[in-house]
Amino acid sequence: MNHSGGGPGCPPNPQPELTCERLVLDKLLEFEEGAMPEAERAQFRHHLELCPPCLRFLDSYRKTGRTLRMLKPKDIPPALAKTVLSFVRARSGKKER
Amino acid sequence: MTEETTPTDLDLVRGIKAGDERAFEEMVERYHARVYSLSYGVLRNAEDAEEATQDTFLTLYRKIGTFDESRKFFSWFYRVALNQAYSRARRRPRPTVAIEDYMPKFDGTGHFTSPEAPDWAPGVEDEAAARELAARAEQFIAELPPAYRDVIWMKDVEEIPGVEIAETLEISIPAFKSRLHRARLYVRQRLAAISRAPAKEEAAG
Numbered sequence: 001m002n003h004s005g006g007g008p009g010c011p012p013n014p015q016p017e018l019t020c021e022r023l024v025l026d027k028l029l030e031f032e033e034g035a036m037p038e039a040e041r042a043q044f045r046h047h048l049e050l051c052p053p054c055l056r057f058l059d060s061y062r063k064t065g066r067t068l069r070m071l072k073p074k075d076i077p078p079a080l081a082k083t084v085l086s087f088v089r090a091r092s093g094k095k096e097r
Numbered sequence: 098m099t100e101e102t103t104p105t106d107l108d109l110v111r112g113i114k115a116g117d118e119r120a121f122e123e124m125v126e127r128y129h130a131r132v133y134s135l136s137y138g139v140l141r142n143a144e145d146a147e148e149a150t151q152d153t154f155l156t157l158y159r160k161i162g163t164f165d166e167s168r169k170f171f172s173w174f175y176r177v178a179l180n181q182a183y184s185r186a187r188r189r190p191r192p193t194v195a196i197e198d199y200m201p202k203f204d205g206t207g208h209f210t211s212p213e214a215p216d217w218a219p220g221v222e223d224e225a226a227a228r229e230l231a232a233r234a235e236q237f238i239a240e241l242p243p244a245y246r247d248v249i250w251m252k253d254v255e256e257i258p259g260v261e262i263a264e265t266l267e268i269s270i271p272a273f274k275s276r277l278h279r280a281r282l283y284v285r286q287r288l289a290a291i292s293r294a295p296a297k298e299e300a301a302g
Contacts, residue, residue: 019208021208025282029277029278053209060285060288060289064281064288065253067234068253068254071234071254080130080147081125083147084151087155092155092158092159
């Protein structure tokens, strides 16, 4: 995982200013939101093409998001709306409808 | 209110202020699930979340007169809901993790220090495995410091738009994004760890 001098897992990167650290910590969210300028986006993609660890990291980051979305919806107690109305009315002096 | 037109939040607010019981009922119908889920995100307990939801709507009923109609209703109301949940949560404080311990590590030249990048993606393709991971992810979120926990819960579980979350939490958009990203990195790291070494995690847990 070395862009400038050669190392395991990641070949030399022609644009060494975008390190794995910057990509993961500073740029990943912007890239995923689609808010990144195209030139920077191209540089980001180029890094991914050359860097399997970052590509795997991106994949697992996306799968984290998909995993979290499986938590929705929470099981809402079926009579919650009625319970809330009864609770509020009991404490505000209103009669049940 | 007629069935043909859907009243806006502001319509309902004005109705409640004017004493229209149907407006309040509509507000409960519209928001009770979101308030419950938001409360659950903070409290991690169904009974507490239900009670917090009741208190939130009671506060809405009693304090609606203080709502400034030039503001967005949801941010005011989510804030009410969060405050109710926080108030209950303080009665049962929980230990939280040091999020820095779970951030990806890099060497002085900006490369991963770990010899192998985590790769737990294949397991997520299996439905049962994915559900198991989701259940674990929920536990991991619960261990986050509140500033991170609430942001990731609201964005990635509740899918509330970022602008609304920032307004509700009264933080800047950059602060919201920073917290969200770090919370995601944390959850990703925890999920990667259990996916790589499930036996070890089970033994530890």
